[in-house]
Amino acid sequence: SNPILTTIGTCPTILELAQRFPSPGTQKQLGGVHGSLGPLTLATLNERWPKQVFVALVRTPSDAISVETDLDLVVTTPDTCHSYPQREALPYEDSQPQLEIDGLRVEAIEALFSGRTQILVTTPRALQERAEIPSQLAGLRRTIRVGEQASFSAIRSFLEEKGFIQMPLVEEVGQFAVRGGILDVFSVATGEPVRIEFWGDEVASIRSFNISDQRSTHEQEETHILPVTFERPNEDTDESVSRSLLELLPADVLIAQIGDWSIEDEVAKTWTRVTTLHEDLIQSGETPSLPETLFLHPNEFSQSLEKYAHLHLSVESNSSTALESKPPPEIDRDMGRLEAYLREGEAQGQETLLLCDNDGQLQRLEEILGGVSRIPSNTTLGIGSLSSGFELTCGEKRLRILNDHEIFRRTKRLRRSRRFRGSVALENLAQIKPGDYLVHMDHGVGRFMGLELLEIPGQELEALAIEYAGGEVLRLPVYRLDLVERWVGESEDSKPPSVHRIGGKRWKTVRNKTESALEEMMVKLLELYARRESANGFRFSEDTQWQTEMESSFL
Numbered sequence: 001s002n003p004i005l006t007t008i009g010t011c012p013t014i015l016e017l018a019q020r021f022p023s024p025g026t027q028k029q030l031g032g033v034h035g036s037l038g039p040l041t042l043a044t045l046n047e048r049w050p051k052q053v054f055v056a057l058v059r060t061p062s063d064a065i066s067v068e069t070d071l072d073l074v075v076t077t078p079d080t081c082h083s084y085p086q087r088e089a090l091p092y093e094d095s096q097p098q099l100e101i102d103g104l105r106v107e108a109i110e111a112l113f114s115g116r117t118q119i120l121v122t123t124p125r126a127l128q129e130r131a132e133i134p135s136q137l138a139g140l141r142r143t144i145r146v147g148e149q150a151s152f153s154a155i156r157s158f159l160e161e162k163g164f165i166q167m168p169l170v171e172e173v174g175q176f177a178v179r180g181g182i183l184d185v186f187s188v189a190t191g192e193p194v195r196i197e198f199w200g201d202e203v204a205s206i207r208s209f210n211i212s213d214q215r216s217t218h219e220q221e222e223t224h225i226l227p228v229t230f231e232r233p234n235e236d237t238d239e240s241v242s243r244s245l246l247e248l249l250p251a252d253v254l255i256a257q258i259g260d261w262s263i264e265d266e267v268a269k270t271w272t273r274v275t276t277l278h279e280d281l282i283q284s285g286e287t288p289s290l291p292e293t294l295f296l297h298p299n300e301f302s303q304s305l306e307k308y309a310h311l312h313l314s315v316e317s318n319s320s321t322a323l324e325s326k327p328p329p330e331i332d333r334d335m336g337r338l339e340a341y342l343r344e345g346e347a348q349g350q351e352t353l354l355l356c357d358n359d360g361q362l363q364r365l366e367e368i369l370g371g372v373s374r375i376p377s378n379t380t381l382g383i384g385s386l387s388s389g390f391e392l393t394c395g396e397k398r399l400r401i402l403n404d405h406e407i408f409r410r411t412k413r414l415r416r417s418r419r420f421r422g423s424v425a426l427e428n429l430a431q432i433k434p435g436d437y438l439v440h441m442d443h444g445v446g447r448f449m450g451l452e453l454l455e456i457p458g459q460e461l462e463a464l465a466i467e468y469a470g471g472e473v474l475r476l477p478v479y480r481l482d483l484v485e486r487w488v489g490e491s492e493d494s495k496p497p498s499v500h501r502i503g504g505k506r507w508k509t510v511r512n513k514t515e516s517a518l519e520e521m522m523v524k525l526l527e528l529y530a531r532r533e534s535a536n537g538f539r540f541s542e543d544t545q546w547q548t549e550m551e552s553s554f555l
Helices: 003-009 012-019 037-048 061-074 099-113 124-128 152-161 263-283 298-305 335-347 359-368 478-483 505-534 545-552
Strands: 027-030 054-057 081-084 119-122 130-134 142-145 175-179 182-185 194-199 202-209 216-220 222-225 240-244 254-258 309-313 351-356 379-383 390-392 399-403 437-440 444-456 459-467 473-477 484-486
Touching: 003 012, 003 037, 003 399, 012 027, 012 037, 037 054, 037 061, 037 119, 037 254, 037 309, 061 081, 061 119, 081 099, 099 119, 124 263, 124 298, 142 202, 152 175, 152 182, 263 298, 335 351, 335 379, 351 359, 359 379, 359 545, 437 459, 444 473, 444 505, 459 478, 473 478
Parallel strands: 027 309, 054 119, 054 254, 081 119, 254 309, 351 379, 351 399
Antiparallel strands: 130 240, 142 222, 175 182, 182 194, 194 202, 202 216, 390 399, 437 444, 437 484, 444 459, 459 473
């Protein structure tokens, strides 16, 4: 068990709450929930009642990311927490397809109804949004294992039915590519793309691969595929019904509202915005879908919400049930104030935990505090980060948590805990398509024809097929992608370059001239730096503690 959760779990208020959860249709309030105590309290209750499903309800998407990252720091059991994000744009607003968000929503619902998740993080707007969800939620996840008999064409059809788009190369979530008996697919269920190789109708191997160079990284025994979106029904006989997540939640779910804000106000605000957009489109002559088909009306939302048990985790301590906690003091980059705070904790027998984003920041903070020998014995430095710290005095141990971004008054960088490899901008191979011109270091300009699978004794290699003058084709293994670059003209209207001949003199002449020009430039740079080196310089004093503290604020 996480030591932070263990300490929270010894608070009498938490022990009482764990024994007497609010029943469906009733509400309880837990006060004194400062900083990241909200999500950590849910994680503590989850340890006591691992079968109970909690819906952590926060006001904004950024709050949801904060709660999700806090939970990921203390919850180690896989699949315990999932996020059900709201869409980035309202239905009537122009937006690009949100395949990653759709995929996360599919994954969250599948995990919830398969019993694999116990904490679902979401917002009122996400609960309010209606979506085309299959009437039968069973069987959403397709598992493919090495050695199983599976029709290649059937899996390809399955991917198309689930909203995957076939591309020459897999670049992001929701895409698949086919090359002979090899199927590349990127599903939200895996977090990274996988390469499935078939031998007839048998799955011969499953390997993850790197999108930037398309090279396989490691083998897997199985992989999972989830639909890209719910907008397509599972089968012709399986109708999709427009429903909100709030209408789908099991009856024994506990809604845990984190923070002091009004659920009703947020729902009403969304409804007002949606109806205003709808009216604007009507006046412009369009016939958009009715708001009721896209969002729950505030009255419907309230009626549905009232059916569930509701726990309000509030900062206010005016309720009969409250934690003895408070936010930590502001250090404001004052290292003297931090040292006094640590000494005070030592004198009062309080455990202090200083959380740092990374090992470099931890070492720098140790250095600022004068080294390990000068740090009080009951102060611990650890790697990790919560959204905000707190002081808790009602547990068996009096615990104080402070983050380095609070010490140095930095804004905490919000990072969605579930990140997909390859979901960022791609380079090199992922940007190449058949017909593009490439420049090979040794052979010059050629035209990219596509990827081919080469069979050599003992292994198979993927290679780029590059056509040169005279119809000659160079096959370059993907792992030597560093030898080529994509040719880019001066403008979009530039004429295509003429291709070189393998072993010809024209490219060698161009290359030799370029190398000579670079050598001349290098000589001039060396002369410049030699003059600078021989000139008298100015010796600055050693870095002071102020300088060290300033540098720490940038880590």
